[in-house]
Amino acid sequence: MTVNEFNPRKKKPMIVISAVDESRLGGLAATVSTRMPDLSGELLAELERAKIIPHHSMPEKIVRMGSTLEYTSDDSQKRQVTLVYPGDADIALGKISILAPIGTAMIGLSQVQSIEWAARDGRRHLLRVITVSNEVEAVN
Template structure:
């Protein structure tokens, strides 16, 4: 991040849980994208870290819906998400983008100058923040279902398919019965 208007970066707040997860994420990309990893880790190191239930209202967290205004006067509404949930066409931007890293931990009314991927410096001001945190969806309020690991199911299915093929059988499965 570059410095904000008065020569200092704005104060930011993150939860302990998000700080741990985002620091680990930064470490995991350090070889592939060292500059972005450094930016994200720098944000985590300078943040005031608090318990998840102590993050003040109006602070940008993961899964927050954020409305901000850029220095050219354009307003945008985005949701800050982890990389696997990013979908720019749906307004879900990854924390692993320069703007995502700039937004984390900011409060309503704060501004920051950040460097876009094309090298241009841009300034944004957070106008409003809704939702956020690991368990709280930002947009529709619908609860996310539990995370289900299907790798064991896929592996078993793969073994069954391989065994049927090796035996020369053509098992159509239970739907054919």
């Protein structure tokens, strides 16, 4: 799909987010709401439409905070990135912030799902998740 083929009426795919990520990301969105209202609003919209499940019940191949995923975009090139909190973001190391439009689009997707998302310049893109890898982590 090219930018010109974007269909704004296309329904977004179902996403799944752990209760732990939902709580932490809701707090993050609230914290940045006055400085970055658009980004905060997008993140909150994703959290509102997500199916929230207990952290211990999260399927292995769902993008969550800390996931490393391989995806393709409009140019069909494969990229590998890790979804992180803003303070850990480093594009040179492939660490994408949850507050970047593409990061917000990734959260909750499962392997092989696709989503259309808008970059900060308003251009539309299609992202398709190829693989998802999650390390086992302890949750406090």
